[in-house]
Amino acid sequence: MSVKLEQKISMHKKRISILFALLSCPILLGSTISANDKLEERVISSIEKSELARADAFLLTVPITVADSYCDRSAGGINDFYSEGDYWWPNPKEPDGPYIQKDGQTNPDNFTDHRLAMIRLSEIVSTLTSAWLISEDQVYADKALEHLNAWFIDDAKMMNPHMLYAQAIFGKVTGRGIGMIDAYHFVEVAQSIRVLSNKGAIPEEEAVQLKKWFSEFLKWMTTHEYGISEMNWKNNHGTCWAATAASMAVLTENEEIIKLCKYRFKEILLPNQMAHDGSFPLELARTKPYGYSLFNLDAFCNLAQILSNEKENLFNFKTEDGKSLKRGIEFLYPYIADKSKWPYAQDIYIWDEWPVRHPSLLFTALAYHQEEYIDTYLKLPTYSKHQEVVRNLPVRHPALWISE
DSSP states (O other), X not given: OOHHHHHHHHHHHHHHHHHHHHHTOHHHHSSOOOHHHHHHHHHHHHXXXXXXXXHHHHTTOOOOOGGGOOOTTOSSOTTSOEEEOTTEEOBTTBTTSOOEEOTTOOOTTSOOHHHHHHHHHHHHHHHHHHHHHHHOOHHHHHHHHHHHHHHHTOTTTOOOSOOTEEEEBTTTBSOOGGGGGGGGGGHHHHHHHHHHHHTTOSOHHHHHHHHHHHHHHHHHHHHSHHHHHHHTOSSHHHXXXXXXXXXXXXXXXXXXXXXXXXHIIIIIIHHHHOOTTSOOHHHHXXXXXXXXXXXXXXXXXXXXXXXXXXXXXXXXXXXXXXXXXXXXHHHHHXXXXXXXXXXXXXXXXXXXXXXXXXHHHHHHHHHHTOHHHHHHHHHSOSSOOOHHHHHTOOOOOTHHHHOO
């Protein structure tokens, strides 16, 4: 470890020690530190060293956007995001004909450059923002802004604010509403911009331009037929649409869309997707029931985390028949703590890689003051090297959500 990095970690620990000493002083505040503060400190302490190390490595990176690669099968241009449906394969009976579906089986030959670039952006910007929160070193915020400028401001490099050509299927469609789920990796990007902007770590002029891009994308995803189709999807796709829209609506202070996302959480998503025992039947019916159940609960909890405030806490919301996020985590937690107890079919793909540090564990631990959840969270892998795990875990940086 470099001397500079050791100094940063030491300085941060001193700041944390002073902060918690002040918070626990009855003369100053008349109360001791809350249980949640202690849980949050445990989480931040567990990641600060690795986040800083990863952020230091990311200081050497250069931006890679959708403009850096192009697929001839795309119906769009150089600045248009393009991806292909994961579970679609060449038809052995008609090799040059339209692809056929194999649910849960990802075709490794499909074009994924833009999706991987988006995931890379999310990982780099989120890690750098986390490091800035931990160390207060402006170098991290400046590097994050370099990547953000390339993706959302630079005319030559930027991505156009739509996803007309996402998850295309060879021989069938040039794009689909279902492709909107790729944009879920913008959630921590939007949160990073919000944190950096609110705390004055990036210039106001650039913050305005970044928010303008996300405002335009939000308008597209709430008005175009692809976005509306994805919004109305009955399983995890509908949940992810709401989490993505909510993150951008909060960033751009779009109260109309914030209200829409809250309405869908309360009246559409939770009532229609969750069973009375807290499970998600539509996810359990898939070829990867365990992974999809984790993924959907993560998205639900992420949505609640984005939309909750002092006036309204969605973690405490219950439907008339008792469905709630508390019931959801109570159903799934035993199988996160001990996967061998899972009573349903095993996933046909990446069964061994789950679980990891799921945001549902973190957010419900804080919402319901469950130290047991944090204990389990901290025992699980922090960073996965498996591409499919990273793809299905868009929310990976706790500092962004508990250090605002």
